[in-house]
Amino acid sequence: MSLDDPKISRPVIRQLDEAAINRIAAGEVVERPASAVKELVENALDAGATRVLVEVAQGGKGLIRVTDDGCGMGPEDLPLALSRHATSKIDGSDLLNITSFGFRGEALPSLGAVGRLRIVSRVAGGDAHEIRVTGGEMSPVRPAALSRGTVVELADLFYATPARLKFLRTDRAEMQAIADVVKRLAMAAPGVGITLKDVTEGERVVLRAEPETGDLFDALGARLSGLIGRDFVENAIRVEAEREGVRLTGYAALPVWSRGAAVAQFFFVNGRPVRDKQLYGALRAGYMDVLARDRHPAAALFLDCPAERVDVNVHPAKAEVRFRDPALVRGLVVSALRAALAGSGPRASSSLGEAVLGAALGGAPRVYQMDRPATATLTRARDWQAPAMEEAPALWSAPPSARVEDAAPAVEETARPLGAARAQIHETYIVAQTDSGMVIVDAHAAHERLVYERLKRQMADTGVARQALLIPEIVTLGPDADRLLDHADDLAALGLTIEPFGPGTLAVRETPALLGAVAVEPLLRDILDEIDDLGRSEALKGRLDAVLSRIACHGSVRSGRRMSADEMNALLREMEATPNSGQCNHGRPTFVALKLADIDRLFGRS
Secondary structure (H helix, E strand, O other): OOOOOOOHHHOOOOOOOEEEEEEEEHHHOOOOHHHHHHHHHHHHHHOOOEEEEEEHHHHHEEEEEEOOOOOOOOOOOHHHHHHOOOOOOOOOOOOOOOOOOOOOOOOOHHHHOEEEEEEEEEEOOOOOEEEEEOOOOOOOEEEEOOOEEEEEEOOOOOOOOOHHHHOOOHHHHHHHHHHHHHHHHHOOOOOOOOEEEEEEEEEEEEEOOOOOOOOOHEEEEEEEEHOOOOOHOOOOOEEEEEOOOEEEEEEEEOOOOOOOOOOOOEEEEEEEEOOOOOHHHHHHHOOOOOOOOOOOOOOEEEEOOOHHEEEEEOOOOOOOOOOOOOHHHHHHHHHHHHHHHHHOOOOHHHHHHHHHHHHHHHHOOOOHHHHHHOHHHHHHHHHHOOOOOHHHHHHHHHOEEEEEEOOOOOOHHHHOOOOOEEEEEEEOOEEEEEEOEEEEEEEEHHHHHHHHHHHHHHHHHHHHOOOEEEEEEEEEEOOOOOOHHHHHHHHHOOOEEEEOOOOOEEEEEEEHHHHHHHOHHHHHHHHHHHHHHHHHOOOOHHHHHHHHHHHHHHHOOOOOOOOOHHHHHHHHHHHHHOOEEEEEEEEEEEEEEHHHHHHHOOOOOO
16 A cells, blocks of 8 residues: 555654653653652752651652752742753753763653652752642742751652553562662762651651761771671771772672672762673672682772763663773773782681581570579589599590690791691691681682682793694684674683684684683683673683682592691691682682680680
């Protein structure tokens, strides 16, 4: 049929009205109640607030109220604030130099289009005024009562677009999403007090973060301790690095304090919480080789760079960013994490020691001083039960279950991080004494890591041995071949030599000797997938490291082998000098440290 057929109606182009435009825009900006909370708290932070109160009812569907003590707005600003693309954050002349959370002027008009919005605000030295918007209809500005700052109240979210309500989850799930948003914003601003309350039935404080003071790391550490947990900061290392004007700071958890899911990974770019796939990939790469496959690192990392070197305007919810030089940023994150982890020295997770003590206590009830026999009674009981002197040799002649070293260690050795070896238990575990407690070392796991690190250093010094293929393997990859050739030099450094062999085809001439017979095409496709995901590939290096790890595992001290005192102390000293010695090649801890005060508590001596 032809378009000239009169039976076919031509579509008519129409100009949408303002209400429809705002509802469409709200679909991008306000995806769920947590999105509204994020926008309103960001506005409060942009206004210079020192305290922010967020009150939520029915998971944000019934009510969202954000109160701040920021600079406020005058009566002439209120109607403008509800106009699309009206903002005080930028003047529109330079969209690359954005230093505030908000900058598009979309949040408030979008919220007013899908809910019942009320704003009360007061500037210093002026009077308070309020304005209301219901389904996009704006009321006149009226006088109101408020001491300072701004109160934004959003009721009946999505009442104007009821179809959106069907896609929301339960009140509890929406509240969890709101709490996660508020937590991330609280991390971004340690100096601001932020409180989240659920006012559905009464008042329940969901999250409270008091303003923190001190330098960067002290304030951030205190804020993270309250939001993630004291254990995180106690088992984390400080990360601080800078390269070509890009600075990385924050905390990264020890590998042995890993999580079962990626739930404790937080990134901030110029103070803005982001969920960036490339940054998460860099975090995984930084922990590669020190974590088990099914474990995830925990970290809170802050990237700061000139505003013109990062584009924050690539996502409707501003959740993603785009760097002008992504390779520089990724390299900084990876190298800073690896350097921090390697330079942290032998550190055991405090939670491991607490777990050991908890297992030893077995949940037994605490014995208070009044329940213990008197000291004199205990002394008489011991004297009465003590064997006669002539019986003592027979009683003590049985072989001990642990082999104890006769020679007392030098005092200076107990001052070392891993102390001085005192005994070997079950021909597997080394017990060492430190000035502040004791250390239990898994000799096999520790030696496995030491041998593995030594093999990696040797491979880095001498290069990767290659085996030339008698007949080069030809692999057809289509358009992906050119992308792989862009990384040919990096692959050659790891022993994989590829050359072009016609359009979309590669010739593989050499493979790493350590891998033996290797299926070349699947390996190349794995590398391509990783390049697509992260911008570069660690697949080949990972395979080589896996081979070295197996060699180290089979070549390390085996359980059941008796070690002399010199051997045990030599192992402890090498652990102290070797990076990543706190965990074996499979991510398991190599030692547990127990403080003397905790041991005393275990025996009721404290």
